[in-house]
Amino acid sequence: MDQYLHRRHRLLTSSRPLPDFDVVTADGPWLHLADGRRVFDGSSGLVCVNVGQGSPRVRARVEAQFTRATYAGAAVVRPHVQLELMDRICRAVGRPQDSVALVTCGTLGVEVAIGLARNIARARSGKRRADILTSNLSYHGNSALTLALAGNHARRPRPEDGLDLGPAFPAPYPPAHDPGPGQPPACDVSCAEEVAKAIDDRGAENVAAVLIEPVNGTTGGAYTPPDGYLRRVAEICRARDVLVIHDEVLTGLWRTGTPLASHHWDGAAPDLCILSKGLGAGYTSVAAVLVDPDLAPLLRHPGADPLPAMGTMATHPLQAAACLGVLDELEALDRTALRARGERLGDRLRTLTGLPGVRDVRGLGHFYGVEVAPGLLWPLMEEAEQRGVFFYPFTGTGHPKSEGLVVAPPLTSTDENLEFLTAVLGAAMAALNNQGRVHSPPTRLNI
Ligand SMILES: Cc1ncc(COP(=O)(O)O)c(C=O)c1O
Secondary structure, eight states, rough: OOHHHHHHHHHSSSSOOOOOOOEEEEEEEEEETTTTTTTEEEEEETTOOTTOOOOOOOOHHHHHHHHHOSSOTTTTTOOHHHHHHHHHHHHHHOOOOEEEESSSHHHHHHHHHHHHHHHHHHHHHHHTTOEEEOOOOOOOOOHHHHHHSSSSSSSSOGGGGTTTTOOEEEEEEEETOOOTOOOOOOOOOOGGHHHHHHHHOOGGGGGGEEOSSSOOOOTTOOOOTTHHHHHHHHHHHTTTTTEEEEETTTTEEEEEESSSGGGGGGTTOOOOEEEEEEHHTTSSSSEEEOOTTTGGGGGGGGTOOOOOOOTTTTTTTHHHHHHHHHHHHHHHHHHHHHHHHHHHHHHHHHGGGTTTEEEEEEETTTEEEEETTTTTTHHHHHHHHHTTTEEEEEEEOOTTHHHEEEEOTTOOOHHHHHHHHHHHHHHHHHHHHHHHOSSSSSGGGGO
Protein backbone atom coordinates (compact mmCIF):
# COMPACT_ATOMS: atom_id res chain seq x y z
CA MET A 1 0.00 0.00 0.00
CA ASP A 2 1.48 3.41 -0.89
CA GLN A 3 2.39 5.76 1.96
CA TYR A 4 -0.49 8.16 1.21
CA LEU A 5 -3.18 5.48 1.23
CA HIS A 6 -1.82 4.08 4.45
CA ARG A 7 -1.62 7.42 6.27
CA ARG A 8 -4.85 8.98 5.04
CA HIS A 9 -6.92 6.73 7.31
CA ARG A 10 -5.14 8.22 10.31
CA LEU A 11 -5.72 11.88 9.42
CA LEU A 12 -9.12 12.76 10.89
CA THR A 13 -10.00 16.00 9.10
CA SER A 14 -13.02 14.97 7.04
CA SER A 15 -15.79 12.39 7.34
CA ARG A 16 -15.66 11.92 3.56
CA PRO A 17 -12.76 9.90 2.09
CA LEU A 18 -9.73 12.19 1.85
CA PRO A 19 -9.30 13.45 -1.71
CA ASP A 20 -6.74 12.36 -4.29
CA PHE A 21 -6.82 15.89 -5.73
CA ASP A 22 -3.09 16.58 -5.53
CA VAL A 23 -2.24 20.30 -5.58
CA VAL A 24 1.52 20.92 -5.62
CA THR A 25 1.59 24.71 -6.10
CA ALA A 26 -0.91 27.55 -6.43
CA ASP A 27 -0.89 31.12 -7.69
CA GLY A 28 -3.78 33.58 -7.81
CA PRO A 29 -6.93 31.57 -8.58
CA TRP A 30 -5.03 28.63 -10.13
CA LEU A 31 -4.17 25.28 -8.56
CA HIS A 32 -1.31 23.34 -10.20
CA LEU A 33 -1.68 19.58 -9.90
CA ALA A 34 0.89 16.82 -9.60
CA ASP A 35 -0.13 15.51 -13.05
CA GLY A 36 0.82 18.84 -14.67
CA ARG A 37 -2.73 20.18 -15.15
CA ARG A 38 -3.92 23.51 -13.78
CA VAL A 39 -7.37 23.86 -12.24
CA PHE A 40 -9.29 27.07 -11.55
CA ASP A 41 -10.43 27.45 -7.92
CA GLY A 42 -14.16 27.99 -8.48
CA SER A 43 -14.98 27.96 -4.74
CA SER A 44 -11.98 29.88 -3.33
CA GLY A 45 -11.03 26.76 -1.38
CA LEU A 46 -13.62 26.57 1.38
CA VAL A 47 -14.97 29.99 0.31
CA CYS A 48 -12.03 31.76 1.90
CA VAL A 49 -9.26 32.31 -0.69
CA ASN A 50 -10.90 35.61 -1.60
CA VAL A 51 -7.84 37.39 -3.01
CA GLY A 52 -6.17 34.35 -4.59
CA GLN A 53 -3.00 32.62 -3.42
CA GLY A 54 0.56 33.94 -3.29
CA SER A 55 -0.30 37.62 -2.85
CA PRO A 56 2.82 39.85 -2.83
CA ARG A 57 0.97 42.33 -0.57
CA VAL A 58 0.24 39.69 2.08
CA ARG A 59 3.78 38.37 1.83
CA ALA A 60 5.29 41.85 2.31
CA ARG A 61 3.19 42.47 5.43
CA VAL A 62 4.03 39.09 6.99
CA GLU A 63 7.74 39.41 6.21
CA ALA A 64 7.89 42.89 7.72
CA GLN A 65 6.19 41.70 10.91
CA PHE A 66 8.39 38.60 11.03
CA THR A 67 11.49 40.75 11.23
CA ARG A 68 9.94 42.79 14.09
CA ALA A 69 8.42 40.13 16.39
CA THR A 70 6.79 36.77 15.79
CA TYR A 71 4.83 36.67 19.04
CA ALA A 72 3.39 39.39 21.25
CA GLY A 73 0.40 38.30 23.33
CA ALA A 74 -2.11 41.15 23.34
CA ALA A 75 -2.79 40.66 27.05
CA VAL A 76 0.80 41.54 27.98
CA VAL A 77 2.36 43.56 25.12
CA ARG A 78 1.06 46.83 23.65
CA PRO A 79 -0.80 45.50 20.58
CA HIS A 80 0.28 47.95 17.84
CA VAL A 81 -0.38 45.78 14.80
CA GLN A 82 -3.67 44.52 16.21
CA LEU A 83 -4.91 48.07 16.86
CA GLU A 84 -3.99 49.01 13.30
CA LEU A 85 -5.91 45.97 12.07
CA MET A 86 -8.95 46.84 14.20
CA ASP A 87 -9.14 50.32 12.63
CA ARG A 88 -8.72 48.95 9.12
CA ILE A 89 -11.41 46.28 9.55
CA CYS A 90 -13.90 48.76 10.97
CA ARG A 91 -13.33 51.22 8.14
CA ALA A 92 -13.51 48.44 5.54
CA VAL A 93 -17.03 47.47 6.59
CA GLY A 94 -18.33 51.00 7.28
CA ARG A 95 -18.54 50.64 11.08
CA PRO A 96 -15.64 52.95 12.02
CA GLN A 97 -16.46 53.32 15.74
CA ASP A 98 -17.03 49.62 16.56
CA SER A 99 -15.03 47.73 19.18
CA VAL A 100 -13.41 44.49 18.02
CA ALA A 101 -12.47 41.10 19.48
CA LEU A 102 -9.86 39.24 17.41
CA VAL A 103 -9.86 35.44 17.72
CA THR A 104 -8.49 32.43 15.89
CA CYS A 105 -11.25 31.03 13.62
CA GLY A 106 -14.86 31.43 12.55
CA THR A 107 -16.22 28.97 15.11
CA LEU A 108 -14.48 30.76 17.95
CA GLY A 109 -15.67 34.09 16.55
CA VAL A 110 -19.25 32.86 16.91
CA GLU A 111 -18.56 31.57 20.43
CA VAL A 112 -17.02 34.89 21.46
CA ALA A 113 -19.89 36.84 19.87
CA ILE A 114 -22.29 34.75 21.96
CA GLY A 115 -20.29 35.52 25.11
CA LEU A 116 -20.14 39.23 24.34
CA ALA A 117 -23.85 39.37 23.53
CA ARG A 118 -24.72 37.66 26.80
CA ASN A 119 -22.55 40.12 28.74
CA ILE A 120 -24.15 43.10 27.01
CA ALA A 121 -27.70 41.79 27.39
CA ARG A 122 -27.16 41.04 31.07
CA ALA A 123 -25.57 44.42 31.76
CA ARG A 124 -28.46 46.10 29.98
CA SER A 125 -31.57 44.21 30.96
CA GLY A 126 -31.27 41.29 33.29
CA LYS A 127 -29.03 38.48 34.39
CA ARG A 128 -31.20 35.67 33.02
CA ARG A 129 -30.64 36.56 29.39
CA ALA A 130 -28.63 33.60 28.08
CA ASP A 131 -30.54 32.02 25.17
CA ILE A 132 -29.21 32.39 21.62
CA LEU A 133 -31.81 31.72 18.93
CA THR A 134 -30.86 30.40 15.46
CA SER A 135 -32.70 29.21 12.35
CA ASN A 136 -33.16 25.64 11.20
CA LEU A 137 -31.11 26.22 8.02
CA SER A 138 -27.87 27.54 9.44
CA TYR A 139 -24.26 26.69 10.19
CA HIS A 140 -22.27 28.57 12.80
CA GLY A 141 -19.19 26.41 13.32
CA ASN A 142 -18.04 23.02 14.51
CA SER A 143 -17.65 23.30 18.28
CA ALA A 144 -20.02 21.38 20.54
CA LEU A 145 -21.91 24.62 21.36
CA THR A 146 -22.23 25.99 17.82
CA LEU A 147 -23.25 22.60 16.41
CA ALA A 148 -25.85 22.26 19.14
CA LEU A 149 -27.26 25.71 18.39
CA ALA A 150 -27.37 25.63 14.60
CA GLY A 151 -29.71 23.96 12.15
CA ASN A 152 -27.21 21.98 10.11
CA HIS A 153 -28.23 18.53 11.28
CA ALA A 154 -26.11 16.79 8.65
CA ARG A 155 -23.15 17.85 10.80
CA ARG A 156 -24.87 17.00 14.09
CA PRO A 157 -27.17 14.07 13.39
CA ARG A 158 -27.93 13.03 16.99
CA PRO A 159 -30.68 15.02 18.78
CA GLU A 160 -29.09 14.36 22.17
CA ASP A 161 -26.01 16.34 21.01
CA GLY A 162 -28.28 19.39 20.61
CA LEU A 163 -27.96 20.02 24.39
CA ASP A 164 -31.62 21.18 24.29
CA LEU A 165 -30.47 24.38 22.57
CA GLY A 166 -31.54 24.96 19.00
CA PRO A 167 -32.52 25.76 16.35
CA ALA A 168 -35.42 27.97 17.36
CA PHE A 169 -37.19 29.25 14.22
CA PRO A 170 -37.65 28.30 10.54
CA ALA A 171 -35.33 30.04 8.06
CA PRO A 172 -37.12 32.15 5.40
CA TYR A 173 -36.20 29.72 2.60
CA PRO A 174 -38.07 27.02 0.67
CA PRO A 175 -36.54 23.97 2.45
CA ALA A 176 -37.89 25.40 5.72
CA HIS A 177 -41.21 26.59 4.25
CA ASP A 178 -41.93 24.06 1.54
CA PRO A 179 -44.86 25.48 -0.43
CA GLY A 180 -45.75 22.07 -1.91
CA PRO A 181 -45.54 20.66 -5.44
CA GLY A 182 -45.94 23.17 -8.25
CA GLN A 183 -46.30 26.15 -5.88
CA PRO A 184 -44.03 29.21 -6.02
CA PRO A 185 -41.80 29.78 -2.97
CA ALA A 186 -43.92 31.09 -0.10
CA CYS A 187 -41.21 32.98 1.78
CA ASP A 188 -41.57 36.72 2.31
CA VAL A 189 -41.06 39.35 4.99
CA SER A 190 -43.78 37.75 7.13
CA CYS A 191 -41.36 34.87 7.86
CA ALA A 192 -39.76 37.26 10.36
CA GLU A 193 -42.82 36.83 12.61
CA GLU A 194 -41.49 33.30 13.31
CA VAL A 195 -38.56 34.99 15.04
CA ALA A 196 -40.95 37.04 17.21
CA LYS A 197 -42.82 33.86 18.11
CA ALA A 198 -39.60 32.04 19.02
CA ILE A 199 -38.50 34.88 21.33
CA ASP A 200 -41.94 35.19 22.93
CA ASP A 201 -42.21 31.42 23.42
CA ARG A 202 -38.90 31.42 25.34
CA GLY A 203 -39.78 34.64 27.18
CA ALA A 204 -37.78 37.65 25.97
CA GLU A 205 -36.28 38.03 29.45
CA ASN A 206 -34.39 34.75 28.84
CA VAL A 207 -33.05 35.61 25.39
CA ALA A 208 -29.72 37.36 24.79
CA ALA A 209 -29.57 37.37 20.99
CA VAL A 210 -30.77 36.11 17.63
CA LEU A 211 -27.86 34.74 15.58
CA ILE A 212 -28.31 34.60 11.80
CA GLU A 213 -26.37 34.36 8.56
CA PRO A 214 -27.67 37.38 6.59
CA VAL A 215 -27.16 35.32 3.42
CA ASN A 216 -27.25 31.57 3.93
CA GLY A 217 -23.83 29.97 3.47
CA THR A 218 -23.17 26.35 2.61
CA THR A 219 -26.05 24.70 4.51
CA GLY A 220 -28.71 25.59 1.97
CA GLY A 221 -26.36 26.93 -0.71
CA ALA A 222 -26.52 30.75 -0.94
CA TYR A 223 -30.18 31.43 -0.20
CA THR A 224 -30.82 35.17 0.11
CA PRO A 225 -33.54 36.42 2.48
CA PRO A 226 -36.78 37.98 1.24
CA ASP A 227 -36.68 41.78 0.95
CA GLY A 228 -37.38 43.43 4.29
CA TYR A 229 -36.76 40.23 6.30
CA LEU A 230 -33.54 41.31 8.04
CA ARG A 231 -34.92 44.76 8.84
CA ARG A 232 -38.07 43.22 10.35
CA VAL A 233 -35.98 40.76 12.41
CA ALA A 234 -33.95 43.70 13.74
CA GLU A 235 -37.15 45.60 14.66
CA ILE A 236 -38.62 42.56 16.39
CA CYS A 237 -35.45 42.03 18.40
CA ARG A 238 -35.07 45.70 19.37
CA ALA A 239 -38.65 45.84 20.59
CA ARG A 240 -37.77 42.99 22.97
CA ASP A 241 -34.28 44.15 24.05
CA VAL A 242 -32.78 41.18 22.20
CA LEU A 243 -29.50 41.65 20.31
CA VAL A 244 -28.94 40.75 16.66
CA ILE A 245 -25.71 38.95 15.74
CA HIS A 246 -24.90 38.51 12.06
CA ASP A 247 -22.64 35.59 11.24
CA GLU A 248 -20.72 37.04 8.26
CA VAL A 249 -17.92 34.51 8.63
CA LEU A 250 -18.43 33.51 5.00
CA THR A 251 -20.12 36.56 3.49
CA GLY A 252 -18.11 39.40 5.06
CA LEU A 253 -15.68 41.63 3.13
CA TRP A 254 -17.18 41.78 -0.35
CA ARG A 255 -18.05 38.11 -0.98
CA THR A 256 -21.63 39.12 -1.88
CA GLY A 257 -20.68 42.36 -3.68
CA THR A 258 -20.84 44.68 -0.65
CA PRO A 259 -18.54 44.99 2.40
CA LEU A 260 -21.16 43.17 4.50
CA ALA A 261 -24.02 41.07 3.16
CA SER A 262 -26.43 43.08 5.34
CA HIS A 263 -25.58 46.18 3.25
CA HIS A 264 -27.88 44.84 0.53
CA TRP A 265 -30.91 45.80 2.63
CA ASP A 266 -31.82 49.03 4.47
CA GLY A 267 -32.25 48.88 8.22
CA ALA A 268 -30.55 45.49 8.48
CA ALA A 269 -27.41 46.47 10.43
CA PRO A 270 -26.76 44.10 13.38
CA ASP A 271 -25.53 44.87 16.89
CA LEU A 272 -22.63 42.45 16.56
CA CYS A 273 -21.13 40.90 13.48
CA ILE A 274 -18.52 38.22 12.87
CA LEU A 275 -16.01 38.23 10.01
CA SER A 276 -13.55 35.45 9.30
CA LYS A 277 -12.99 33.74 5.97
CA GLY A 278 -12.64 36.89 3.89
CA LEU A 279 -10.40 38.50 6.51
CA GLY A 280 -7.79 35.75 6.68
CA ALA A 281 -8.49 34.91 3.01
CA GLY A 282 -6.90 31.49 3.47
CA TYR A 283 -3.55 33.00 4.58
CA THR A 284 -4.30 32.79 8.28
CA SER A 285 -6.94 31.49 10.64
CA VAL A 286 -8.68 34.45 12.23
CA ALA A 287 -12.01 36.00 13.10
CA ALA A 288 -13.10 39.45 14.19
CA VAL A 289 -16.21 40.16 16.24
CA LEU A 290 -17.44 43.74 15.81
CA VAL A 291 -19.56 45.38 18.49
CA ASP A 292 -21.69 48.49 17.98
CA PRO A 293 -20.24 51.58 19.74
CA ASP A 294 -23.45 52.24 21.69
CA LEU A 295 -23.21 48.77 23.26
CA ALA A 296 -19.48 48.14 23.67
CA PRO A 297 -19.12 50.41 26.78
CA LEU A 298 -21.44 48.01 28.64
CA LEU A 299 -18.73 45.36 28.35
CA ARG A 300 -16.36 47.49 30.46
CA HIS A 301 -18.88 48.60 33.10
CA PRO A 302 -17.96 47.98 36.72
CA GLY A 303 -19.65 44.70 37.62
CA ALA A 304 -19.75 43.44 34.01
CA ASP A 305 -18.91 39.77 33.55
CA PRO A 306 -15.36 38.96 32.34
CA LEU A 307 -14.77 39.32 28.60
CA PRO A 308 -14.88 35.97 26.79
CA ALA A 309 -12.32 37.11 24.24
CA MET A 310 -8.85 35.97 25.27
CA GLY A 311 -6.66 33.13 24.04
CA THR A 312 -2.95 32.38 23.67
CA MET A 313 -2.95 32.84 19.90
CA ALA A 314 -5.77 35.38 19.60
CA THR A 315 -4.62 38.63 18.06
CA HIS A 316 -1.31 37.07 17.07
CA PRO A 317 0.91 39.63 15.29
CA LEU A 318 1.65 37.47 12.24
CA GLN A 319 -2.05 36.78 11.88
CA ALA A 320 -2.78 40.50 12.10
CA ALA A 321 -0.08 41.29 9.55
CA ALA A 322 -1.49 38.77 7.06
CA CYS A 323 -4.95 40.29 7.49
CA LEU A 324 -3.57 43.78 6.80
CA GLY A 325 -2.12 42.40 3.56
CA VAL A 326 -5.53 40.96 2.66
CA LEU A 327 -7.18 44.33 3.34
CA ASP A 328 -4.50 45.98 1.16
CA GLU A 329 -5.54 43.60 -1.64
CA LEU A 330 -9.24 44.32 -1.14
CA GLU A 331 -8.63 48.07 -1.12
CA ALA A 332 -6.75 47.80 -4.41
CA LEU A 333 -9.80 46.23 -6.12
CA ASP A 334 -11.92 48.38 -8.39
CA ARG A 335 -15.24 48.03 -6.51
CA THR A 336 -17.45 49.05 -9.41
CA ALA A 337 -15.80 46.51 -11.68
CA LEU A 338 -16.01 43.88 -8.92
CA ARG A 339 -19.76 44.37 -8.55
CA ALA A 340 -20.29 44.31 -12.30
CA ARG A 341 -18.28 41.09 -12.65
CA GLY A 342 -20.31 39.47 -9.86
CA GLU A 343 -23.56 40.42 -11.59
CA ARG A 344 -22.34 39.04 -14.92
CA LEU A 345 -21.33 35.82 -13.16
CA GLY A 346 -24.84 35.54 -11.68
CA ASP A 347 -26.46 36.22 -15.07
CA ARG A 348 -24.36 33.54 -16.76
CA LEU A 349 -25.03 30.99 -14.01
CA ARG A 350 -28.76 31.64 -14.13
CA THR A 351 -28.82 30.60 -17.78
CA LEU A 352 -27.97 27.10 -16.52
CA THR A 353 -31.43 26.78 -14.94
CA GLY A 354 -32.68 25.86 -18.41
CA LEU A 355 -30.60 22.67 -18.36
CA PRO A 356 -32.11 19.36 -17.27
CA GLY A 357 -30.77 18.44 -13.84
CA VAL A 358 -30.20 22.02 -12.65
CA ARG A 359 -32.96 22.78 -10.10
CA ASP A 360 -32.08 26.30 -9.04
CA VAL A 361 -29.38 28.97 -9.16
CA ARG A 362 -29.36 31.51 -6.33
CA GLY A 363 -27.01 33.97 -4.69
CA LEU A 364 -25.36 37.30 -5.38
CA GLY A 365 -21.99 38.99 -5.86
CA HIS A 366 -19.30 36.32 -6.08
CA PHE A 367 -21.36 33.74 -4.16
CA TYR A 368 -23.89 31.32 -5.73
CA GLY A 369 -25.47 27.96 -5.08
CA VAL A 370 -26.18 25.81 -8.14
CA GLU A 371 -28.67 23.23 -6.89
CA VAL A 372 -28.77 19.99 -8.88
CA ALA A 373 -31.03 16.95 -8.94
CA PRO A 374 -30.26 14.19 -6.43
CA GLY A 375 -27.37 11.96 -7.47
CA LEU A 376 -25.70 14.51 -9.79
CA LEU A 377 -23.53 16.44 -7.35
CA TRP A 378 -20.46 14.21 -7.10
CA PRO A 379 -20.32 13.24 -10.81
CA LEU A 380 -20.76 16.92 -11.69
CA MET A 381 -17.87 17.96 -9.47
CA GLU A 382 -15.72 15.29 -11.10
CA GLU A 383 -16.70 16.31 -14.66
CA ALA A 384 -15.93 19.96 -13.81
CA GLU A 385 -12.60 19.14 -12.25
CA GLN A 386 -11.57 17.08 -15.28
CA ARG A 387 -12.38 20.14 -17.43
CA GLY A 388 -10.31 22.41 -15.17
CA VAL A 389 -12.53 23.89 -12.43
CA PHE A 390 -12.67 22.92 -8.75
CA PHE A 391 -15.98 23.36 -6.88
CA TYR A 392 -16.90 22.86 -3.23
CA PRO A 393 -20.22 21.05 -2.61
CA PHE A 394 -23.18 21.97 -0.43
CA THR A 395 -25.02 18.91 0.72
CA GLY A 396 -28.04 20.57 2.26
CA THR A 397 -30.44 19.81 5.01
CA GLY A 398 -34.17 20.32 5.52
CA HIS A 399 -37.09 19.04 3.41
CA PRO A 400 -36.81 18.76 0.52
CA LYS A 401 -33.06 18.36 0.95
CA SER A 402 -31.09 20.42 -1.55
CA GLU A 403 -27.58 19.79 -2.78
CA GLY A 404 -25.30 21.33 -5.35
CA LEU A 405 -22.18 23.33 -6.07
CA VAL A 406 -20.95 26.39 -4.23
CA VAL A 407 -19.75 28.80 -6.92
CA ALA A 408 -17.52 31.33 -5.16
CA PRO A 409 -14.43 32.25 -7.18
CA PRO A 410 -11.78 34.61 -5.78
CA LEU A 411 -12.79 38.28 -5.92
CA THR A 412 -9.62 38.89 -7.92
CA SER A 413 -10.83 36.65 -10.80
CA THR A 414 -10.89 38.22 -14.24
CA ASP A 415 -13.83 38.23 -16.65
CA GLU A 416 -11.99 35.64 -18.68
CA ASN A 417 -11.63 33.40 -15.59
CA LEU A 418 -15.36 33.63 -14.89
CA GLU A 419 -16.30 32.90 -18.49
CA PHE A 420 -14.09 29.82 -18.29
CA LEU A 421 -15.81 28.74 -15.06
CA THR A 422 -19.35 29.03 -16.45
CA ALA A 423 -18.40 27.39 -19.76
CA VAL A 424 -16.89 24.43 -17.89
CA LEU A 425 -19.97 24.10 -15.70
CA GLY A 426 -22.26 24.09 -18.73
CA ALA A 427 -20.06 21.52 -20.50
CA ALA A 428 -19.93 19.31 -17.38
CA MET A 429 -23.76 19.32 -17.11
CA ALA A 430 -24.06 18.59 -20.83
CA ALA A 431 -21.67 15.65 -20.44
CA LEU A 432 -23.83 14.17 -17.65
CA ASN A 433 -26.89 14.59 -19.87
CA ASN A 434 -25.15 12.86 -22.77
CA GLN A 435 -24.19 10.00 -20.46
CA GLY A 436 -27.91 9.60 -19.60
CA ARG A 437 -27.33 10.40 -15.93
CA VAL A 438 -29.93 13.17 -15.68
CA HIS A 439 -33.45 11.93 -15.07
CA SER A 440 -35.24 14.65 -13.17
CA PRO A 441 -37.19 17.72 -14.29
CA PRO A 442 -35.23 20.96 -14.67
CA THR A 443 -36.26 23.37 -11.94
CA ARG A 444 -37.30 23.37 -8.30
CA LEU A 445 -40.67 24.89 -9.16
CA ASN A 446 -41.59 21.91 -11.34
CA ILE A 447 -40.68 19.30 -8.74
C1 LIG B 1 -21.47 30.91 8.33
C2 LIG B 1 -20.33 30.22 9.02
N1 LIG B 1 -20.14 30.38 10.33
C3 LIG B 1 -19.12 29.81 10.98
C4 LIG B 1 -18.23 28.98 10.32
C5 LIG B 1 -17.09 28.34 11.07
O1 LIG B 1 -15.85 28.89 10.68
P1 LIG B 1 -14.50 28.06 10.85
O2 LIG B 1 -14.57 26.91 9.91
O3 LIG B 1 -13.41 29.04 10.51
O4 LIG B 1 -14.41 27.64 12.28
C6 LIG B 1 -18.39 28.77 8.94
C7 LIG B 1 -17.47 27.87 8.22
O5 LIG B 1 -17.73 27.42 7.14
C8 LIG B 1 -19.46 29.40 8.27
O6 LIG B 1 -19.68 29.23 6.96
